[in-house]
Amino acid sequence: MKAIVYQEFGNVDVLQMAELPKPAIQSGEVLIRVKAFSINPMDWKIRKGEVKLMSGSKFPKYTGADFSGIVEEVGGAVAGFEKGDEVFGVVKNMMKEGASAEYIAVSAFQVWKKPSNITFAQAASLPVVSTAALTAIEKMGRIDSNTNILVNGATGGFGMILLQLLKQKGAHVTAVTSSNGIAFAKKWGADQVIDYRKEQVLSGNETYDIVIDLSGKMGYANAKQIMKPHSRFLNPTPNPIEIPTSLIQNLFTGKKHVIVLASPSTKYTNELLQAAGQGLDIQIHKVFPFHAFQEAYRYGEQGGYTGKVVIE
The missing domain is CATH 3.40.50.720 (NAD(P)-binding Rossmann-like Domain)
Structure with missing residues (x-):
């Protein structure tokens, strides 16, 4: 599978497309075929080495924290999900992990079913x-x-x-x-x-x-x-x-x-799902294709736009 990785701290140019094995899941995890992931300021803070005390300096590193996609495989200890479910979620530790790949393995506790009234791009924009x-x-x-x-x-x-x-x-x-x-x-x-x-x-x-x-x-x-x-x-x-x-x-x-240091929780997600169901406005400013990931992050870092920037 294709994934975006980097082997050193730096600007957008250190981001590279790599060919990696599809991840194997553990019993409490689900395998997600990623449809979209969003860009957040923490992505480049980590990539530039501004938070080394929390991220560490071990490479390779990945980018992207929140995502949406389709369940491809379900671990034996997982209940409530099945293959084909449309979901969204967030990686457990954005300092060490990333959603910038065609497939990701994540804990079932970090994934929720996507409301039918929002798109994959909108869903990927929400968790963080x-x-x-x-x-x-x-x-x-x-x-x-x-x-x-x-x-x-x-x-x-x-x-x-x-x-x-x-x-x-x-x-x-x-x-x-x-x-x-x-x-x-x-x-x-x-x-x-x-x-x-x-x-x-x-x-x-x-x-x-x-x-x-x-x-x-x-x-x-x-x-x-x-x-x-x-x-x-x-x-x-x-x-x-x-x-x-x-x-x-x-x-x-x-x-x-x-x-304000935030981490996802079921409590917050339930509030979010309720708001999304009641017509929460989720503005997607721009969507980039996967192969244009450097352009997407370069654009995201410039700021000055309204809403979210997403990679599909």
Whole structure:
């Protein structure tokens, strides 16, 4: 089978197509014929060696965390799946594994049946960003109509899901995006939209109960300028050093720096499936064919687009 691998840390050019044996499954696993996998910022953070403490430096490495596909084979200890089922899921450890292959073997606990009202590309776009969005909301604490939330970098895949879920919670949400994302931010539930090319949110007079930076460009030090005395800055893209230092900082200030580290769970997936069944809007910005994987990742890393980029 064909798979995308890399043998050293680096830019998109280190990604190569390789011929590998089709994986054999263990009793608790299913073999998936992959139909699509999505691109996430963590893919290139791992590939560039930015998180070596968690990913290690053993090669080869793979890319892609969430996927959709068709069940090809079922392990003897697996119940609830059979050959031919349309499914979606996420690899157990994206630091060590990847979905960028024609076939992958994954634990049955990491796979769910695909809702019939969404495509394979849409299904492959959901697990990572949805888990992150639901984890972020949990970290926000109590949310109601009086909660003033700023979402910076609001119309990528993460923001797409987060805005819609926050709308269900009734929070007052300000979305920061480019002019290309304004219509989508409003569609997904933002009460106010700021075009960062025309207005500097850090220069405004508005203050927020919660600031979440999906772009990874604002940072806690800057966000403090627009945070209320007792508020939270949510950081889903921390540098490794920020994880311990934030815990120390939080002991001495009312403005908390909260690290958001997400991992899939049945609880989150059930919420996701319910939202998908109720018409969750899943915007696919662009789909690339498998052979154009370098082009796809190069495009994904540029950012500035709305929704998700997918490889089929």
